[in-house]
Amino acid sequence: MTERTRKGGGGGGGARRGARGEERRAEIVRCALEVIAERGYRGATLGAVAERVGLTQQGLLHYFPTKEALLVAVLAERDQWDTGSARRDESTAWPLDLLASLVDYNAMRPGIVQTFSALLGESVTDDHPAREFFTRRYERVRADMAATLRGEFGDRLPGGLRPEEAAPLLVAVMDGLQYQWLHDPEAVDMPAAFRSFLALLGQSAPPRD
Known part of the structure; x- marks a missing residue:
């Protein structure tokens, strides 16, 4: 077994994780658009967007560190x-x-x-x-x-x-x-x-x- 195999299959897993991350970011942006449309600029808090997308606010900050x-x-x-x-x-x-x-x-x-x-x-x-x-x-x-x-x-x-x-x-x-x-x-x-x-x-x- 090679070192790459022992670590989980090499670059494929990283690529999949990267793709999932981009999909998650796109989903967050779509939800933010929805919240802005409903509540306006001031109502579009990180908490409101996190709730819409099904994340904690801390989880949202992993993708977008600031509003x-x-x-x-x-x-x-x-x-x-x-x-x-x-x-x-x-x-x-x-x-x-x-x-x-x-x-x-x-x-x-x-x-x-x-x-x-x-x-x-x-x-x-x-x-x-x-x-x-x-x-x-x-x-x-x-x-x-x-x-x-x-x-x-x-x-x-x-x-x-x-x-x-x-x-x-x-x-x-x-x-x-x-x-x-x-x-x-x-x-x-x-x-x-x-x-x-x-x-x-x-x-x-x-x-x-």
């Missing part, structure tokens, strides 16, 4: 779901009408939008655990939005801006509307306001005096 780490995983999963369900071909740009549909969808899941906005606001501090996630996300999203605008308008928007110049403005409107909508959903119709902004993007700039 922020779990919520970042939830947001990453949301991004993958949104982009994967919206585009069959990842090499193509988002059409603007698809972005508008995504805003419509976000208006139906305030708990996730609340979680995104709360973590985004907190992440501006240097040592926040979500800072790197949002920094990388914004790099990717700005590039995606520039590709979207180039696909819609070419190398220049009707107002004269290049797609790379307008992309941060498009992202800022999407995220800024979410904050206003969360504070006063009766006063701010997020989907309608976003479509109004898209209409502005398609208008030529007025002549200067």
Whole structure:
């Protein structure tokens, strides 16, 4: 009997344990999404998620050591779901009408939008655990939005801006509307306001005096 056999069959057992661990992490993220949808950002405690997934809170900490780490995983999963369900071909740009549909969808899941906005606001501090996630996300999203605008308008928007110049403005409107909508959903119709902004993007700039 070799040393590898005596220790339980070599790398196969480790691979199976790793796969089970990834499955467990995915299950925890799915349950966290459910809890957030039901209870919102503040109600999505580690204890509530642990109870939903059938773990003790200490057991949950084995997979996600902090609430922020779990919520970042939830947001990453949301991004993958949104982009994967919206585009069959990842090499193509988002059409603007698809972005508008995504805003419509976000208006139906305030708990996730609340979680995104709360973590985004907190992440501006240097040592926040979500800072790197949002920094990388914004790099990717700005590039995606520039590709979207180039696909819609070419190398220049009707107002004269290049797609790379307008992309941060498009992202800022999407995220800024979410904050206003969360504070006063009766006063701010997020989907309608976003479509109004898209209409502005398609208008030529007025002549200067």
